[in-house]
Amino acid sequence: MSGFHDILLMKHELLLVISALVIIIADLFYSGNNKSGIINFSLILFFIITVISFVPTGTGNLFGGSFQGSSLTDFMKDILNVAVLIIFLQSESYLKKPENVEKVGEFFAIILMTIVGMDFMISAGDFLTFFIGLETASIPVAGLAAYDRYKSKSAEAGVKLILLSALSSGVLLFGLSMIYGATGSIYFVDIASKITTSPLIVIGFIFFVSGMAFKLSLVPFHLWTADVYEGAPVNVTSFLSVVSKGAAAFIFTIILFTVFKNIVHVWEDVLYALAVLTMTIGNLFALRQDNIKRFLAFSSIAQVGYILLGIMGTGALGMTSMVYFILIYVFTNLAAFGVAAAIYNASGIENISGYKNLYSTNPKLSLLMMLAMFSLAGIPPVAGFFGKFFLFTSAGNKGYFILVLIAVINATISLYYYLMVVKSMFIDKTDTPIVTFKSSVPMRISLVICAIGILSVGFFSGIFEYIMSLSSIIF
Amino acid sequence: MDILSFLVIIPVLTVIGILFSNNLKGTRVISAIGMGVQLLLSAYLVFYYLAVKGTGDLHEMIMVSDHMWFPSLNIHYVVGVDGIAIAMIALTAIITFAGIFASWEMKNLHREFFITLILLATGVFGFFISLDLFTMFLFYELAVIPMYLLIGIWGTGPKEASAMKLTLMLMAGSALLLVGILGLYFNSAPDGGQYTFNILEISKVHIPIAAQRLFFPLTFIGFGVLGALFPFHTWSPDGHASAPTAVSMLHAGVLMKLGAYGCFRIAMFLMPEAAHEMAWIFIILTSISVVYGAFGAIKQKDLKYINAYSSVSHVGLILFALLMMNKVAVDGAILQMISHGLMTALFFALIGMIYGRTHTRDITKMGGLMKVIPFLSVMYIIAGFASLGLPGFSGFVAEMTIFVGAFQHSDMFHRVATILVISSIVVTAVYVLRVVGILLLGPIKHEEHLKLKDAKWYERLSTITLLTAITGIGILPLWLSDTILGSLQPFVEKLAVFLN
Numbered sequence: 010m011s012g013f014h015d016i017l018l019m020k021h022e023l024l025l026v027i028s029a030l031v032i033i034i035a036d037l038f039y040s041g042n043n044k045s046g047i048i049n050f051s052l053i054l055f056f057i058i059t060v061i062s063f064v065p066t067g068t069g070n071l072f073g074g075s076f077q078g079s080s081l082t083d084f085m086k087d088i089l090n091v092a093v094l095i096i097f098l099q100s101e102s103y104l105k106k107p108e109n110v111e112k113v114g115e116f117f118a119i120i121l122m123t124i125v126g127m128d129f130m131i132s133a134g135d136f137l138t139f140f141i142g143l144e145t146a147s148i149p150v151a152g153l154a155a156y157d158r159y160k161s162k163s164a165e166a167g168v169k170l171i172l173l174s175a176l177s178s179g180v181l182l183f184g185l186s187m188i189y190g191a192t193g194s195i196y197f198v199d200i201a202s203k204i205t206t207s208p209l210i211v212i213g214f215i216f217f218v219s220g221m222a223f224k225l226s227l228v229p230f231h232l233w234t235a236d237v238y239e240g241a242p243v244n245v246t247s248f249l250s251v252v253s254k255g256a257a258a259f260i261f262t263i264i265l266f267t268v269f270k271n272i273v274h275v276w277e278d279v280l281y282a283l284a285v286l287t288m289t290i291g292n293l294f295a296l297r298q299d300n301i302k303r304f305l306a307f308s309s310i311a312q313v314g315y316i317l318l319g320i321m322g323t324g325a326l327g328m329t330s331m332v333y334f335i336l337i338y339v340f341t342n343l344a345a346f347g348v349a350a351a352i353y354n355a356s357g358i359e360n361i362s363g364y365k366n367l368y369s370t371n372p373k374l375s376l377l378m379m380l381a382m383f384s385l386a387g388i389p390p391v392a393g394f395f396g397k398f399f400l401f402t403s404a405g406n407k408g409y410f411i412l413v414l415i416a417v418i419n420a421t422i423s424l425y426y427y428l429m430v431v432k433s434m435f436i437d438k439t440d441t442p443i444v445t446f447k448s449s450v451p452m453r454i455s456l457v458i459c460a461i462g463i464l465s466v467g468f469f470s471g472i473f474e475y476i477m478s479l480s481s482i483i484f
Numbered sequence: 485m486d487i488l489s490f491l492v493i494i495p496v497l498t499v500i501g502i503l504f505s506n507n508l509k510g511t512r513v514i515s516a517i518g519m520g521v522q523l524l525l526s527a528y529l530v531f532y533y534l535a536v537k538g539t540g541d542l543h544e545m546i547m548v549s550d551h552m553w554f555p556s557l558n559i560h561y562v563v564g565v566d567g568i569a570i571a572m573i574a575l576t577a578i579i580t581f582a583g584i585f586a587s588w589e590m591k592n593l594h595r596e597f598f599i600t601l602i603l604l605a606t607g608v609f610g611f612f613i614s615l616d617l618f619t620m621f622l623f624y625e626l627a628v629i630p631m632y633l634l635i636g637i638w639g640t641g642p643k644e645a646s647a648m649k650l651t652l653m654l655m656a657g658s659a660l661l662l663v664g665i666l667g668l669y670f671n672s673a674p675d676g677g678q679y680t681f682n683i684l685e686i687s688k689v690h691i692p693i694a695a696q697r698l699f700f701p702l703t704f705i706g707f708g709v710l711g712a713l714f715p716f717h718t719w720s721p722d723g724h725a726s727a728p729t730a731v732s733m734l735h736a737g738v739l740m741k742l743g744a745y746g747c748f749r750i751a752m753f754l755m756p757e758a759a760h761e762m763a764w765i766f767i768i769l770t771s772i773s774v775v776y777g778a779f780g781a782i783k784q785k786d787l788k789y790i791n792a793y794s795s796v797s798h799v800g801l802i803l804f805a806l807l808m809m810n811k812v813a814v815d816g817a818i819l820q821m822i823s824h825g826l827m828t829a830l831f832f833a834l835i836g837m838i839y840g841r842t843h844t845r846d847i848t849k850m851g852g853l854m855k856v857i858p859f860l861s862v863m864y865i866i867a868g869f870a871s872l873g874l875p876g877f878s879g880f881v882a883e884m885t886i887f888v889g890a891f892q893h894s895d896m897f898h899r900v901a902t903i904l905v906i907s908s909i910v911v912t913a914v915y916v917l918r919v920v921g922i923l924l925l926g927p928i929k930h931e932e933h934l935k936l937k938d939a940k941w942y943e944r945l946s947t948i949t950l951l952t953a954i955t956g957i958g959i960l961p962l963w964l965s966d967t968i969l970g971s972l973q974p975f976v977e978k979l980a981v982f983l984n
Binding site: 326329383388389390394398399401402405406408410413414417418420421424425428431432435436437470473474477 | 553554555556557559618622623625626629632633636637643644647648651652655656659660662663666667669670698702
């Protein structure tokens with residue numbers, strides 16, 4: 010296999026790089042009063058490449074196995090593209106604010122560059138590509154977190170993110186170097202065949218997991234999450250919590266399932282402990298949060314804990330339940346962040362206690378927020394129920410019933426704080442609710458997409474079956 | 485499309501219809517029509533079932549319809565009913581219908597109220613027609629969560645706290661249940677082959693005893709929480725006291741029975757050996773429920789608390805009867821589900837109507853209501869008589885059957901438990917008659933109460949619907965018994981294998 014046709018396996022990455030460059034160049038031509046025209050330009054451009062990316066290009070690998078392309082990785086990249094499209098739609102009114110209008114082009118270009126990194130990471134066939142992808146995906150995000158540079162909290166978030174990213178990357182790289190030292194290869198396939206439970210490899214593995222745990226904000230590596238999420242602009246926070254995490258969880262699963270396949274008993278124990286800690290601590294800290302971004306930060310920590318349960322199921326079912334959950338999580342969390350952003354843009358309020366009686370003034374937003382909360386809590390008939398059920402099924406498949414029990418008890422605890430948001434919007438009374446407002450058209454489109462996703466992904470079993478068929482080919 | 489799915493589709497259509505109405509009149513008329521159709525459909529099901537059984541049909545379930553949903557996990561959408569499920573569906577339809585009329589004058593956010601209420605009913609109907617554990621669980625949770633909004637928004641008193649307590653306790657129950665369901669699923673093919681969520685298929689498999697010992701208590705307690713099993717009953721008094729009328733009716737009338745039904749249909753039916761082994765623990769707990777609930781009711785002053793504790797006691801009796809595991813007692817348990825469902829719904833409806841007039845539920849502040857609102861008062865007395873098991877009403881038939889069944893066990897443990905539980909009837913008589921005496925008879929305590937008006941037409945319709953059903957069962961119990969008994973056979977047979 011060689012030739013031009015093969016390069017199309019990288020269609021996501023190529024398109025993204027091209028459009029990022031186009032946006033940077035186009036940014037030069039938009040100036041002065043029509044500066045915000047770049048927003049519409051970027052939106053349309055990105056919409057087009059998202060649609061084009063759906064065209065299937067088949068399976069194969071490039072550069073001697075450094076780049077692996079399969080239908081499953083394509084699907085994952087499509088999920089990320091859709092998520093980013095939703096985030097772009099939600100950012101429109103934020104970017105139109107006068108203080109942001111000068112740096113709009115950067116916003117789009119940086120995010121696109123970040124996804125290029127993630128896409129390479131997802132398709133990695135060796136640890137080098139993986140690491141370069143990971144870094145490309147991490148460093149620009151720090152810039153985004155500090156996007157509100159006139160706010161000290163935002164700047165703080167950027168610094169925290171870059172420092173801790175660097176630290177975690179160092180830890181990760183240290184682990185990888187040990188694995189390289191023990192096996193003499195950086196290729197996933199080679200390592201998988203040579204892997205043993207020698208102390209060096211196990212220590213290397215632990216470092217690798219610690220590094221990934223930073224990116225995934227697993228407890229006890231989660232401490233940066235809440236501060237960064239709170240400080241960064243809402244749309245960047247949603248990007249961090251949905252896209253970054255989704256991509257990291259995916260490649261983490263791939264590496265566990267392929268490279269460390271033969272030492273399952275080692276990583277099962279590690280993941281077991283991490284899952285219990287992550288779910289429990291994430292939930293307990295979420296209980297007392299009032300700031301919606303901090304609240305969603307801890308909630309997203311807990312959600313990753315549930316994802317670990319799916320991963321522990323291993324095999325096609327584990328992979329499927331994980332990807333399926335991420336898909337649902339994209340719609341659900343972006344709905345929650347979208348509503349939070351809409352409210353913030355209109356009123357500057359980002360506290361849950363400020364949402365009191367929102368239903369009387371903005372019923373549609375409240376209903377969507379309620380759906381999102383129910384979906385996060387895993388209440389039927391919305392999609393989150395299906396996502397969580399299949400994660401638990403995956404863990405049950407391997408007989409981890411005690412772990413499932415811990416998870417469902419955690420889910421019950423989480424219901425408390427998700428219901429507190431519902432309570433604030435629907436039950437609590439106040440004389441001064443947030444006044445009725447109309448969000449911008451792109452925001453409304455994005456919220457409608459999320460609502461459709463939340464309501465339909467679960468019921469249409471075809472989606473789950475499709476992911477299952479993709480995963481079954483590989484595992 | 486099969487007929488049974490219409491039990492879910494009609495409520496959903498009703499909800500969509502309500503979305504298009506913009507005033508209270510339209511909303512309640514659409515709700516009433518929707519639930520009226522539902523009532524007719526369930527009546528049709530009863531007749532259809534009796535007709536089918538009359539022809540000697542020996543299938544366990546009728547009207548079974550099976551659609552594949554998630555092929556890779558072998559999750560199906562399977563519906564089908566037997567006599568017990570049909571009886572429960574009819575109960576739900578009657579109570580929902582009566583509940584709509586009991587909320588006829590809902591002022592605050594009426595559209596949302598009726599939508600949420602009907603969604604709740606949808607979950608219950610869906611639960612009773614499902615034969616697949618996955619869909620059953622889905623509908624079960626769907627029935628629990630609207631409760632939070634219903635109590636939180638339209639409730640009275642410390643409603644936020646009660647709503648949260650109720651929701652969290654019930655969801656904790658359903659969390660245990662989820663583990664139980666997954667356990668059943670992964671043990672449904674011990675000899676290899678494909679796992680299944682289908683109840684009928686699982687019931688043919690012998691689940692390993694070690695798995696039964698682990699998952700039976702989880703499943704039983706999971707459903708038991710909803711059935712107010714001691715010590716998991718504490719949501720019930722607070723929740724019922726804070727809930728709006730129709731919600732109390734539906735919740736005490738149907739949802740608590742749904743818990744008992746689940747204990748019976750899933751926990752005990754699918755895991756009979758563990759059920760047999762562990763019955764003694766739950767017999768003790770349910771006996772406590774029965775006695776404790778009855779004594780709790782004596783000390784209360786709030787009408788709703790009285791009835792809520794009384795529900796704990798009566799639903800405890802249902803679970804107790806199920807654990808006796810013989811045909812007569814289980815028959816009595818199902819009868820009691822129907823009987824208590826109707827009776828408690830009538831109680832809660834009346835309490836709501838009285839509260840709407842006097843604006844208090846404290847019995848010490850009221851008196852002599854018989855003189856001013858005779859219709860409601862007489863209804864209340866009738867409901868009370870049904871509750872304490874007076875012959876001629878449904879309560880008598882059910883309790884009599886239960887005690888006859890329970891006495892078939894001749895060992896000491898069962899005898900003592902049975903006698904304790906029977907003694908609660910006396911206590912029931914005390915608290916029912918106490919309320920009647922204080923509330924309805926005697927002098928009128930407040931002058932404003934002289935101006936009270938008796939029931940309006942919709943209130944009469946609501947209560948008479950329920951009363952007709954109660955006396956109907958009391959006078960013609962065999963008709964209902966026939967519907968139930970045939971379906972009990974497979975259950976009893978399965979349990980009998982493990983009875984020494």
